[in-house]
Amino acid sequence: MEDQENLKHGGIGLPLVAFLICVAILVGAVVVASLVQRDFGRIEVTNLTYENVNGIPIRAKLLRPVEATERNPMPGVVHIHGYQNNRETGDAYCIELARRGFVVLNIDAIGRGNSGLPNDPKEPTFDKTYGGRTSLKVLRSLPFVNPESVGMLGHSLGAEMAYQVALGDTGVKALVISGFAYTQAASATSPKNMLMIIGKWDEYRRRMTGTKDIEKEWMSTPQTRKVIPVPNPRIGVTYGDFEQGTARRVYVPRTIHFMESHDRGSISEMLEWMRNSLRPPQSFWIESRNQTWPIKEWATLIAMLACFASLLPLGRIFLGREFFKGLEGAPTGNYSCSVKSYLKFSAINGVLLWLYLPLIFVLFGVHIYLVHIDRAFPMMMVNGVVWWFFCINWIGFFTVKRWFRKTSRETRLTWSDMGVSYREERFGLDSGKVAKTAVLALILFGFAYFSEHLLEQIFIVDFRFLFPFASDLTPERVWLYPRYFPFLLVGFVFMGVFLHGQLRRPARHSRVTTWISWSSWNLAAMVIPLILFLLIQYVPLFTTGFIPLVGPGGMFVAFIHGLFHIIGVLIVVVPLSTWFFQLTGKIYLGAFLNALIVTWMFVSSQVVAPIPV
Structure with missing residues (x-):
């Protein structure tokens, strides 16, 4: 075959062109993902590393609207991803929050991503929030964050961590739990301003809620009667008062567990909830269905595929070099x-x-x-x-x-x-x-x-x-x-x-x-x-x-x-x-x-x- 003969004679023209095209796509896709993440210059994105209370390092991605300053502090939100994930999984939620005037600390929970590995759960210093409580403290300490206007947000196990932090901290003015259900520990006033999101087909719903059909059963459970103490509460209706911290709402998207982190309807609900709870600058508000995060998600996929695709022509180029020529062959x-x-x-x-x-x-x-x-x-x-x-x-x-x-x-x-x-x-x-x-x-x-x-x-x-x-x-x-x-x-x-x-x-x-x-x-x-x-x-x-x-x-x-x-x-x-x-x-x-x-x-x-x- 002609291309095999080119390889035997060391020709690298076409492979080199293919390799350079792949690299260009790789870099271009990463740049697009970065631009979307930074909202084309309106958000500053940085890495932040700090120590947990037990000495284990936590790495987080900090998304700061560039107009958030010490003189102009803005509301802050900590995001904690689920069990088998890292901080990037929360980017759909975090990017959209930052676009709308929130400072967001999107953490790698301990044992995930670039944060440190956890210690033994039997040790007294083991942190059941996997860095969530410390991250809230760090967020409040940032000079461009209004410490009186902070919220917690999480998915799955990360939602449980956020929930536990909010239960123990009355200064948390908003809580959004996704892929997790509130428990008997919650009440009509604690945690403050709580939105629960759980998919109709969430595979953990029986474990989380004790129900077979969330839409039919959840609003009549003992947990809900305690959290929303009104006759016949309904899904998709807001109860309580945001100013008093008693707002409550349950939203059930038609999705499965891991897709709750990438569901447009759920993200829209979260944005409206944080807006009503934490009151970001009105000038920053963008209609909640206007979401750009999918562009980043697809761009990172394209970048990954381009990177691995580049190995095909790169391997062919190396096989044409003298040192590796003995490896050439065909089936x-x-x-x-x-x-x-x-x-x-x-x-x-x-x-x-x-x-x-x-x-x-x-x-x-x-x-x-x-x-x-x-x-x-x-x-x-x-x-x-x-x-x-x-x-x-x-x-x-x-x-x-x-x-x-x-x-x-x-x-x-x-x-x-x-x-x-x-x-x-x-x-x-x-x-x-x-x-x-x-x-x-x-x-x-x-x-x-x-x-x-x-x-x-x-x-x-x-x-x-x-x-x-x-x-x-x-x-x-x-x-x-x-x-x-x-x-x-x-x-x-x-x-x-x-x-x-x-x-x-x-x-x-x-x-x-x-x-x-x-x-x-x-x-x-x-x-x-x-x-x-x-x-x-x-x-x-x-x-x-x-x-x-x-x-x-x-x-x-x-x-x-x-x-x-x-x-x-x-x-x-x-x-x-x-x-x-x-x-x-x-x-x-x-x-x-x-x-x-x-x-x-x-x-x-x-x-x-x-x-x-």
């Missing part, structure tokens, strides 16, 4: 997987993928009853996902190996044809080529990481879309990296044998069309079973209100939410491994690179904290 042999065989193998893989919750349940049983694995592997949500990924690919490899023995006798298929061996006649590795492969993977990963790191330092924007995907690493999180990388590497090697060996479809007429075809087939095999699994949860939920998979303390709900993130990760990494299999004829460059990327994603963006079950 060998005449094997290709028929549609019938593809469906059979994909079905087997689908069954393995559906072991998601059973394998995680086993791991947590081991953790609770045999050995506390969080002492060595403190990211319990990540532990479940990595354990599942490792196990299913390990099992899958043995099914592929059994198939290979039979097929090789019939067709002379070799491990070299499968992209696994560097020898034709038998399985064998080339230590020199494996070492160079690892070096190249590190170079490509290093470019992706330092691109994100540099842009985040300059523009205070990371890689995310609905969920956090990747951000810069703190020293504490760097030490977590080698604990998870080996398991992910083995998993990606085994996955490569399946996708690029057993499941390989016929090549097309060019490298690019072959890559698109193979990537599409590979993604279908990995993603469709997970989508079908999600349908088991969400079809009954949307049609009848029944939640099939909840688990102890709602644990299964959290991991099912994680499947949305996993699907996003697969959409990134499967095309990468497919491309580098085409360029090298081996599975190892893609496996090394993907293990480096996914370890970065998990270690930088996932929570280190006890699971609240």
Whole structure:
């Protein structure tokens, strides 16, 4: 093929152009996200780091309207994100508040993002608000914040933290809790001016509210009768008086738990509530449905995709250099997987993928009853996902190996044809080529990481879309990296044998069309079973209100939410491994690179904290 010949002769023209285009899109998307975050110069966005009462550092994003000064202080709000998130998840709420004249302190709760790791919950200094109470104190101390006009805002576990802070502090003049329900601890006067937002299909609603149908049951519960002591209170109606701090309202959007943080209606309700409670300057007010945060959300997605897409031409450029030339190659042999065989193998893989919750349940049983694995592997949500990924690919490899023995006798298929061996006649590795492969993977990963790191330092924007995907690493999180990388590497090697060996479809007429075809087939095999699994949860939920998979303390709900993130990760990494299999004829460059990327994603963006079950 012509493009293969260009590579062999060191041609870098087209790859260089493609690389520069990707970099331009990456930088441009980050700039757009930053402009939206800063409301095109009307908001100053800075990082702020301070110590919690127990000495653990807290990092926050401070959004200050540029007209907020010591002479012209404005209302302030602390935002706390949910359990498995970081501060960027709250940007939809925080950007819109700052555009309307509020100073917002959007924190990385302790154990998340770039804040420090939590201490043992059994220690007397453990902070159940994960830095929420200290953050409110810091907000009040800022010279451009009116300390008599402050509020708390949070989602899910972050809403519970905000709720606990507001219950104990009568100076908090407004509280918005999303994805959480007030308890018997609340009353008609405490906390002050409380808005509760919870989705009609919130998967935690039974745990949070004790009801099967929020719209029909919540307003008649003992909690609501205590908080809104009027006959027959209704959803969507404001009760009480803002001036006296007794305003109360319940809003139920038609959405699920994690989308409450990105629901336009919920954000509009929150904005109106904070306006009536804290009275920002009237000149700053913008109609509440006028929201710009989705532009930032899409821009950060485009930036992330452009960054990882740039690794495709960058890898090709490096493979044309003298040091890495020995890694060049193409898939060998005449094997290709028929549609019938593809469906059979994909079905087997689908069954393995559906072991998601059973394998995680086993791991947590081991953790609770045999050995506390969080002492060595403190990211319990990540532990479940990595354990599942490792196990299913390990099992899958043995099914592929059994198939290979039979097929090789019939067709002379070799491990070299499968992209696994560097020898034709038998399985064998080339230590020199494996070492160079690892070096190249590190170079490509290093470019992706330092691109994100540099842009985040300059523009205070990371890689995310609905969920956090990747951000810069703190020293504490760097030490977590080698604990998870080996398991992910083995998993990606085994996955490569399946996708690029057993499941390989016929090549097309060019490298690019072959890559698109193979990537599409590979993604279908990995993603469709997970989508079908999600349908088991969400079809009954949307049609009848029944939640099939909840688990102890709602644990299964959290991991099912994680499947949305996993699907996003697969959409990134499967095309990468497919491309580098085409360029090298081996599975190892893609496996090394993907293990480096996914370890970065998990270690930088996932929570280190006890699971609240």
